[in-house]
Amino acid sequence: MTDPIRVLLADDDRLVRAAIDAILRSAGDIELVGQAADGAEAIDLALRHRPDVVLLDVRMPVVDGLTALREIRRLVPEVNAVVLTTFGEDEYVARALAAGAAGFLLKDSAVDELPNAVRAAAAGAAFLSPRITRQVLDRLPATPAPPAEDLARIATLSDREREILVLLSQGLSNAEIGAQLFITEGTVKTHVYRVFTKLGCDNRVRAAMLAQRAGLLDPYRA
Structure with missing residues (x-):
């Protein structure tokens, strides 16, 4: 048997953390090694546990998710990150990708997309919700010819x-x-x-x- 994928979850909503915890545990091949309620705690736990994947909410107190993502990528570059949020605006997608996110997942995505996103990130692949994938590509400015x-x-x-x-x-x-x-x-x-x-x-x-x-x-x- 292969080792489980070790995941750190950061979200300021306790109920959301509990729901995600249940989904990930039911996947069978994923282990939740830590939970953070804000971005600063996420940075500390990432350094302590060095997970395979970190799931980060965008809007959190103390340190927001995208700032935490940049710091985690700087301090623990081997960690892959998936941004998990209720907000699907272009600004969050672009900033998450610029900060080094391997995936961007909306909280109202299908339940099976969450473990799939974790598995993809752990394997070094990108995972974006179908709506986000299209959104990322559509946000590129139209040009008469490729640059x-x-x-x-x-x-x-x-x-x-x-x-x-x-x-x-x-x-x-x-x-x-x-x-x-x-x-x-x-x-x-x-x-x-x-x-x-x-x-x-x-x-x-x-x-x-x-x-x-x-x-x-x-x-x-x-």
């Missing part, structure tokens, strides 16, 4: 790397990409690393946004 800088970056990719970029932009995990392309998960990880290096991106969401701007993602073209 030359983005096209130049895409041009450095091999055919296989470009194929993998499109698949990871669709939200597929490394294992799912490997199964679709009939290659090992380890090979996918190597390709993903090379894609990030060539594109100058440090996570899948930013890579997906660049792919969208460059016109690689047909479903999101204007």
